[in-house]
Amino acid sequence: MYLEYVNTPSDIKKLNIEELKSLSSEIREFLIKNVSNTGGHLGSNLGVVDLTLVLHYLFDSPKDAFIFDVGHQSYTHKILTGRKDKFNTLRTYGGISGFPKRIESEHDIEETGHSSTSLSFAYGLACSKEILGLRGDVIAIIGDGAMTGGMALEAMNNIANTNKDIIIVLNNNEMSIGKNIGAVSKFLNTTLNDSLVQEASEKVRGFVSALPFGDIANEFIDRGKGAIRTFVAPGIAFREMGFKYFGPVDGHNFEDLISTFQKVKSIRGPRLVQVNTIKGKGYKIAEENPAKFHGIAPFNIETGELKNKSYSKTFSNLAGECIIKAAEENKNIVAITAAMESGTGLTEYAKLFKERFFDVGIAEQHAITFAVGLSENGIIPFVCLYSTFLQRGYDQVIHDIGIMNANVKLMIDRAGLVPEDGDTHQGVFDVSFLRIVPNITIMAPVGEKDFRDMIKKCIEYRGPTVMRYNKASIRELKKNIVSDNFEIGKAHIVREYNKQKNLIISYGPTLIDIADAADELNFDCSILNLSTLKPLDEETILSTIRKADKVLIIEESMKKGGIGSAILELMSDNEIFKSVKIHALPDKFFEVATRNELLQIYKLDKDGIKEIIKSYF
Incomplete structure (x- = not known):
C-alpha cells in the first residue's frame, strides 16, 4: 500500500510511525518475493529493514552519506533510492548489483563487497568534508561480524581520537555468514554477569540502608540493575575509547530507533550506536536458519528449499572431503578458514575434527600468519579461502609464507570468473600476484582425479603450496586430459x-x-x-x-x-x-x-x- 508510492528517501519522511511499520512489512514481503526468484543476500537484508528506514527517515541522503560495510545489506537502501522497479534484475547480467554501485545511484557513496572497510572510508570522507567546508553527516553501518576484521579496529582506534563527525551504526546480529567467532563478538554480545551485578548491588544496598531514606534508595538500586548492565558492557569500553555511545537499541522497535537517532543527530563528534537486529527477521525459515539464508540461490518461499537443487559435486565439496580423509590418516593436519566454513566445504570437517579446525573470523591476514606459526612444529595447515579474500592477506603470503618457506597449504576456492557477485568477488588475480612470490608452488586441477592427486602431493611436499579451483561443478574428464601419475612441476x-x-x-x-x-x-x-x-x-x-x-x-x-x-x-x-x-x-x-x-x-x-x-x- 505504501511501497508503491516510495521512489525517493523524501517520500518516507511524510509517513508516521505506524505507516513506517506497515512499509517495513511490505518491504520484507517484497524482498522475500524478489530474492526467491533471483537469489541474493536475504537474511542480513531482512534484519536491517527497520534500521534503514529510520536512517532515511531522519537523515538526508546523499548529503548525509550512508556507507554500508560489505554492502550486501543495502537492499532496502536501494529500494528507497529509486531502484525498486529494477529488483527483478538483482545480481543478473545488465541488472542491478547486490552491492552498492556508484554508477547506479548518487546515494551509493562507497562501492563495497569486502568486509571491514567502511570505517576507514567514512573517516576519510568526514575529513574531506571538514577540509572543504561541506555539510552533512557520515553514517557507517557495520555488522558485528565485520568488527572482527582488523581494518575496522584500526579505523576505530584512529576515529576515536578525533572530533570528526562520524556516526558508526553497529548492526549487532551475532552473525557473519554463520555464527560469529572470537572475543570481539563475545564482547559485543555480553551484558554484565548477573552475579557481579547482584554482588555490587548488595554492597551498595548495605551501605545505603544505614542512611536516611535508605528504603527509597534501595528501590532505585533494584530498578537500576538493568542500567548497570547496559552501561558497563559494552558501552563503557566504547566511551573509554572516545565515542559517544548509545545503546543497545532494539533494531525492530521504531519508537526506540527514532528517539535514539534523534539524540545522536543533535550532537557532534564520533558517535557509536549499537543496534541489535535479528538476521532473517520476518521470514521464520530464515530466522531459524540464518546461515543458509545469508546468501542463497532462488528458493521456494513456502519451504525455503532451493528451486534448482544441484546434486553434482563441486570443488569446494571435494576439498572438504579430501581434507577429512587426509586428517583421518595424519593427525598433524589442521584446517583454517576465515568466517567461510560452509563456503569452503569445511562444515563436515569442523564437526569431525573440532580440535583441529580453526575459524579465525574475518581475518585473512591473521589466518595466514597463524598457519605459518602452526607449521613451525610439524603441523600441516590447510588454509581455505576464496581467491578474492586471499588478496587481503597478500603481505602475509610474501612476508610470512614466502620468505620463511613455510609448509602451509593454501586452498584457493572461487578462482577464476565468479558468478552473480560482480567485480568485488572475482577470483581472477591470484595467478598474477602469486606466481611472482619465490618459494611458492601453484597447482590447478582439471577434475576430481588430479585434484585428489594434488592434495596427496601437497601433503608430501615440504614447502608452501597453492591449489586453485573454481566455483563450478566438477566436470567429467575426457580421456588423457590429466596425467595418470601427477608430479609437481611436470606438465x-x-x-x-x-x-x-x-x-x-x-x-x-x-x-x-x-x-x-x-x-x-x-x-x-x-x-x-x-x-x-x-x-x-x-x-x-x-x-x-x-x-x-x-x-x-x-x-x-x-x-x-x-x-x-x-x-x-x-x-x-x-x-x-x-x-x-x-x-x-x-x-x-x-x-x-x-x-x-x-x-x-x-x-x-x-x-x-x-x-x-x-x-x-
Missing part, C-alpha cells in the same frame, strides 16, 4: 598433432572445453596441460614450443602477469621467437553475470574457444 601432453604444427597450452577445467572445441573443429593440434603453474615444467614447455609453428595460450585468469606472460618470459630467456597468442581476461573489472555468461562474453567457453582457434590458426 602433461594431452595430445600431439599429426601434421599441423599447432600448440595450445592451458590449465584447469578450461582444458575440457579446449579439447571439445578441437574435436568439433577436427582441428589438428597438440594440447599441453600445465598442471603446475609454478614452477613451470620448462623442459616440456620449451620442447613443445620449439616443435610448433604457432602457439595459443588460453587461461581463465588475467592476461597481464598471467601464465601466458610467464611462458613469454621463458621464451625470451631462451631466445625462442614464435607466433604466440595469449587469450585470457582483459585489463578490467568484471560485471555481474552467471558463470556461463561470463565465459561466453570473454570467449572462454567451448564456442568462444572455437572462434579463437579459427581466427588465429
Whole structure:
C-alpha cells in the first residue's frame, strides 16, 4: 500500500510511525518475493529493514552519506533510492548489483563487497568534508561480524581520537555468514554477569540502608540493575575509547530507533550506536536458519528449499572431503578458514575434527600468519579461502609464507570468473600476484582425479603450496586430459598433432572445453596441460614450443602477469621467437553475470574457444 508510492528517501519522511511499520512489512514481503526468484543476500537484508528506514527517515541522503560495510545489506537502501522497479534484475547480467554501485545511484557513496572497510572510508570522507567546508553527516553501518576484521579496529582506534563527525551504526546480529567467532563478538554480545551485578548491588544496598531514606534508595538500586548492565558492557569500553555511545537499541522497535537517532543527530563528534537486529527477521525459515539464508540461490518461499537443487559435486565439496580423509590418516593436519566454513566445504570437517579446525573470523591476514606459526612444529595447515579474500592477506603470503618457506597449504576456492557477485568477488588475480612470490608452488586441477592427486602431493611436499579451483561443478574428464601419475612441476601432453604444427597450452577445467572445441573443429593440434603453474615444467614447455609453428595460450585468469606472460618470459630467456597468442581476461573489472555468461562474453567457453582457434590458426 505504501511501497508503491516510495521512489525517493523524501517520500518516507511524510509517513508516521505506524505507516513506517506497515512499509517495513511490505518491504520484507517484497524482498522475500524478489530474492526467491533471483537469489541474493536475504537474511542480513531482512534484519536491517527497520534500521534503514529510520536512517532515511531522519537523515538526508546523499548529503548525509550512508556507507554500508560489505554492502550486501543495502537492499532496502536501494529500494528507497529509486531502484525498486529494477529488483527483478538483482545480481543478473545488465541488472542491478547486490552491492552498492556508484554508477547506479548518487546515494551509493562507497562501492563495497569486502568486509571491514567502511570505517576507514567514512573517516576519510568526514575529513574531506571538514577540509572543504561541506555539510552533512557520515553514517557507517557495520555488522558485528565485520568488527572482527582488523581494518575496522584500526579505523576505530584512529576515529576515536578525533572530533570528526562520524556516526558508526553497529548492526549487532551475532552473525557473519554463520555464527560469529572470537572475543570481539563475545564482547559485543555480553551484558554484565548477573552475579557481579547482584554482588555490587548488595554492597551498595548495605551501605545505603544505614542512611536516611535508605528504603527509597534501595528501590532505585533494584530498578537500576538493568542500567548497570547496559552501561558497563559494552558501552563503557566504547566511551573509554572516545565515542559517544548509545545503546543497545532494539533494531525492530521504531519508537526506540527514532528517539535514539534523534539524540545522536543533535550532537557532534564520533558517535557509536549499537543496534541489535535479528538476521532473517520476518521470514521464520530464515530466522531459524540464518546461515543458509545469508546468501542463497532462488528458493521456494513456502519451504525455503532451493528451486534448482544441484546434486553434482563441486570443488569446494571435494576439498572438504579430501581434507577429512587426509586428517583421518595424519593427525598433524589442521584446517583454517576465515568466517567461510560452509563456503569452503569445511562444515563436515569442523564437526569431525573440532580440535583441529580453526575459524579465525574475518581475518585473512591473521589466518595466514597463524598457519605459518602452526607449521613451525610439524603441523600441516590447510588454509581455505576464496581467491578474492586471499588478496587481503597478500603481505602475509610474501612476508610470512614466502620468505620463511613455510609448509602451509593454501586452498584457493572461487578462482577464476565468479558468478552473480560482480567485480568485488572475482577470483581472477591470484595467478598474477602469486606466481611472482619465490618459494611458492601453484597447482590447478582439471577434475576430481588430479585434484585428489594434488592434495596427496601437497601433503608430501615440504614447502608452501597453492591449489586453485573454481566455483563450478566438477566436470567429467575426457580421456588423457590429466596425467595418470601427477608430479609437481611436470606438465602433461594431452595430445600431439599429426601434421599441423599447432600448440595450445592451458590449465584447469578450461582444458575440457579446449579439447571439445578441437574435436568439433577436427582441428589438428597438440594440447599441453600445465598442471603446475609454478614452477613451470620448462623442459616440456620449451620442447613443445620449439616443435610448433604457432602457439595459443588460453587461461581463465588475467592476461597481464598471467601464465601466458610467464611462458613469454621463458621464451625470451631462451631466445625462442614464435607466433604466440595469449587469450585470457582483459585489463578490467568484471560485471555481474552467471558463470556461463561470463565465459561466453570473454570467449572462454567451448564456442568462444572455437572462434579463437579459427581466427588465429
